[in-house]
Amino acid sequence: MATVAYRAPRSHPSKEIRRHTLIYLGLLPFLLIAVFPIFWMLITALKQDPDLYRMDVVPFWFHLPPTWRHFDFLFHNTFYKDWIVNTMSISFWVSAITLLTAVPAGYALARLRLPGAENLGIGIFMTYLVPAIILFIPLARVVSTLDLQDSWWSLVVVYPTFTIPFCTWLLMGFFKTVPVEIEEAAMVDGCGQLGALCRIVLPVSWPGIITSVIFSFTLSMQDFLYSLAFVSISEQKPVPLGVATELIRGDVFFWGSLMAGALLVGVPVAIIYNLFLDKFITGITGAAIR
Amino acid sequence: MTRDQSRWTRQPSTAPSTLNRRKFLSVAGAGVAGGSLLTMLDARQAPAQIRGTSLRMLKWSHFVPAYDAWVDKFAKEWGDKNGVKVRVDHIPHLELPARYAAEFAAGGGHDLIHFAGQILTGQYYRHLVDLSDIATGLGRKYGGWMENAKSAGQVGGTWYGVPDFFIAIPLLWRKDLFDSVGRPAPKTWDDLRTAARLLKPKGKPTGMQFSHCNDANHNWRALMYSFGVKETDPSGQSVAIDSKEMREALRFAKAMYDEGMTPEVFSWDDASDNRFLASGVGCWIHDAISAFVTTKDTNPKVFEHTYVLDEAQGPVAKWNVGEPNVWAIWKFSKNIPAAKEFIQHISDNQKHAMTASRGYNMPFLRDQYKKPMPVLGADPKLSALQEQDKITAFFGHPGPMTPAAQEVLTTFIVPDMFTRVARGAAIEDTMKWGVGEIRRIYAKHKAS
Numbered sequence A: 001m002a003t004v005a006y007r008a009p010r011s012h013p014s015k016e017i018r019r020h021t022l023i024y025l026g027l028l029p030f031l032l033i034a035v036f037p038i039f040w041m042l043i044t045a046l047k048q049d050p051d052l053y054r055m056d057v058v059p060f061w062f063h064l065p066p067t068w069r070h071f072d073f074l075f076h077n078t079f080y081k082d083w084i085v086n087t088m089s090i091s092f093w094v095s096a097i098t099l100l101t102a103v104p105a106g107y108a109l110a111r112l113r114l115p116g117a118e119n120l121g122i123g124i125f126m127t128y129l130v131p132a133i134i135l136f137i138p139l140a141r142v143v144s145t146l147d148l149q150d151s152w153w154s155l156v157v158v159y160p161t162f163t164i165p166f167c168t169w170l171l172m173g174f175f176k177t178v179p180v181e182i183e184e185a186a187m188v189d190g191c192g193q194l195g196a197l198c199r200i201v202l203p204v205s206w207p208g209i210i211t212s213v214i215f216s217f218t219l220s221m222q223d224f225l226y227s228l229a230f231v232s233i234s235e236q237k238p239v240p241l242g243v244a245t246e247l248i249r250g251d252v253f254f255w256g257s258l259m260a261g262a263l264l265v266g267v268p269v270a271i272i273y274n275l276f277l278d279k280f281i282t283g284i285t286g287a288a289i290r
Numbered sequence B: 001m002t003r004d005q006s007r008w009t010r011q012p013s014t015a016p017s018t019l020n021r022r023k024f025l026s027v028a029g030a031g032v033a034g035g036s037l038l039t040m041l042d043a044r045q046a047p048a049q050i051r052g053t054s055l056r057m058l059k060w061s062h063f064v065p066a067y068d069a070w071v072d073k074f075a076k077e078w079g080d081k082n083g084v085k086v087r088v089d090h091i092p093h094l095e096l097p098a099r100y101a102a103e104f105a106a107g108g109g110h111d112l113i114h115f116a117g118q119i120l121t122g123q124y125y126r127h128l129v130d131l132s133d134i135a136t137g138l139g140r141k142y143g144g145w146m147e148n149a150k151s152a153g154q155v156g157g158t159w160y161g162v163p164d165f166f167i168a169i170p171l172l173w174r175k176d177l178f179d180s181v182g183r184p185a186p187k188t189w190d191d192l193r194t195a196a197r198l199l200k201p202k203g204k205p206t207g208m209q210f211s212h213c214n215d216a217n218h219n220w221r222a223l224m225y226s227f228g229v230k231e232t233d234p235s236g237q238s239v240a241i242d243s244k245e246m247r248e249a250l251r252f253a254k255a256m257y258d259e260g261m262t263p264e265v266f267s268w269d270d271a272s273d274n275r276f277l278a279s280g281v282g283c284w285i286h287d288a289i290s291a292f293v294t295t296k297d298t299n300p301k302v303f304e305h306t307y308v309l310d311e312a313q314g315p316v317a318k319w320n321v322g323e324p325n326v327w328a329i330w331k332f333s334k335n336i337p338a339a340k341e342f343i344q345h346i347s348d349n350q351k352h353a354m355t356a357s358r359g360y361n362m363p364f365l366r367d368q369y370k371k372p373m374p375v376l377g378a379d380p381k382l383s384a385l386q387e388q389d390k391i392t393a394f395f396g397h398p399g400p401m402t403p404a405a406q407e408v409l410t411t412f413i414v415p416d417m418f419t420r421v422a423r424g425a426a427i428e429d430t431m432k433w434g435v436g437e438i439r440r441i442y443a444k445h446k447a448s
Helices: A013-046 A069-077 A080-111 A117-128 A132-145 A153-158 A160-177 A180-188 A193-204 A206-222 A225-230 A239-246 A255-275 A277-288 B003-008 B021-042 B065-082 B093-106 B121-127 B132-141 B147-153 B175-180 B189-202 B214-226 B244-260 B263-267 B272-278 B289-298 B300-305 B336-348 B350-356 B383-390 B403-410 B413-422 B427-447
Strands: B054-060 B085-091 B112-116 B162-167 B171-174 B284-286 B306-309 B323-328
Touching: A013 A069, A013 A255, A069 A080, A069 A255, A080 A117, A080 A153, A080 A160, A080 A193, A080 A206, A080 A239, A080 A255, A117 A160, A132 A153, A132 A160, A132 A225, A132 B093, A153 A160, A153 A225, A160 A206, A180 A193, A193 A206, A206 A239, A206 A255, A206 A277, A225 A239, A225 B093, A239 A255, A239 B085, A255 A277, B054 B065, B054 B093, B054 B336, B065 B085, B065 B336, B065 B350, B085 B093, B093 B112, B093 B121, B112 B336, B121 B323, B121 B403, B132 B162, B132 B336, B147 B162, B147 B323, B162 B336, B162 B350, B171 B175, B171 B189, B171 B289, B175 B189, B175 B300, B189 B244, B189 B284, B214 B244, B214 B284, B214 B413, B244 B413, B244 B427, B263 B272, B272 B284, B272 B289, B289 B300, B289 B306, B300 B306, B306 B383, B336 B350, B403 B413, B403 B427, B413 B427
Parallel strands: B054 B085, B054 B112
Antiparallel strands: B112 B323, B162 B323, B171 B284, B171 B306
16 A cells, blocks of 8 residues: 655754744743742742841852751741641632632523623622722621631631632633533433533533632632731731731841741642643633633 | 839938937838838739630730740730730731721720821720720829820820830941041931941942831931921921921932932832841941841841941931830720730839830830830940930821821821932922822811
């Protein structure tokens, strides 16, 4: 049997190298901007205090031997371990509550042809835009009524006020990208509305759900104002509040420990975030195209 | 009262050198009565009603971590002695107002609170417990309050807050650098400007924050008041900043910036001048002694050459602008009796508090300025701060710290005026803008 040899068009090697070089050169500034804060956190966390304050030398490297002292201080002189546990617990519960609420809400708004669903969706998203500095005062009464002041559970109650609107809006857009025909096919095969949602729509909406979880998780991890207003007990604080309130004393900043605290939480989250990067991009763009 | 306090308040003896029987009996009787009273006070027991209760208080995270450790231990020991379960929470002073807004909205929170820097007595006084009994008693016991203390604690003559301590913001200057350009120890703002002008070309400029931070509020006000500027009239009702003195202060600041500073001061925060001094670059800064104390660890060589001046003399006066700290109790506090007892107890132990704070906590009560003061009296570099009571003013000077003065402080209008001029804006345009903003704030508060 005669075979037809197909020769892929060959580009000139030097042209290819040039193309790649240009691409990487173009990316380099973005890479530097993205990586520099992490590099700075790392060397600050490992520098001795006198090394941090020297202005007569290049600050981007060590001029005295590196030290673990700041990490040691963080783990032995603060409630850092409690703060990590609190942060993860808060983020977990907030993500769970958000998913349980935003998935049915987003689906209903996208699929059930409710009168005014579009405007309702916009209205829900608008609540996300109300600044926390205005909301925390009325929410203080809610937290007090529930007797949750100075407990991290207060944040589990409060954070969904901004995660649910955003994720509902996000999932609403995403559900609209799922072809209605596959859902109808499932119903023809005997599924009810709920069965079609659980067996057909949710599995194909995986990127949107992952995106919602990432958003809920990271928004919960980033908050400062609500946690400041509702939690003042050291061992109940989440990481952002803990490091900022216990490692900044007036105009005295414990720079090494501050950076160590930020690094230990930020880097693992960034790695996990990157593992789901493709899904995240699909989720965002899937929601955005409708 | 502890033995230390009784020694602290001891007055010079006025007993006659010769005694007859009648005098002996009266003196002895008075001695026994006085001794009994002192013993009673020393063993001061809180009322039985607070036994078995709990007390939660909120303070800021002090510059000196050892002081927080001392307060926590002190409060626990007091609680153990009086059967009160005590908890002390600490957050940064700039975050306190948001927390208090939440507590006020919720109608619940800490039993005992602490205003630091931003004095909210005037804002919340309708919801605070009248503490006149404690404040008046402390005034009687310790030689009276500094005049400015009333502004921090009183509204309409009633004490809604009990002044705890204030933080002095003196001048920290490098003797070795001043020596290198043949300048003597600085005494006036002019001396400081001259030194900065000579040292900037040698890579050793000075710096004061032209930005939105606490230090900018203190530092420029110290300069203003020393130039004779009045923010308001003594009643605090009428704005008085529109004056030739203010224009002079702005002109001086502009010259000092041009001659002795670099543009980085426009991006400085409260910690920047600490780093500036610790790095060995700054020839002088205007900051709390935290910058001085921490340099001991971060740059011992700089620490060795750094000296402290209580404040620079201006053309009209010499005013240091301190950062007051005040105790207060919400009316919705669940344990008002225990909170009041604790204020009394810690105020009676101010000397220990000052020692624990490494000389940071300056007292508001006059008798507590008897020399040698704890820590300050033992350190030749800090001993100049032992008369800080005579030169300390607070924001709004010479008026009280009213809610309007508080809003002017927190909106950073004064630092913004200095920044505009330093960046090249005309003084008259700046005055028109700044005075307009301040008048608008005062008018709003009058109308409400």
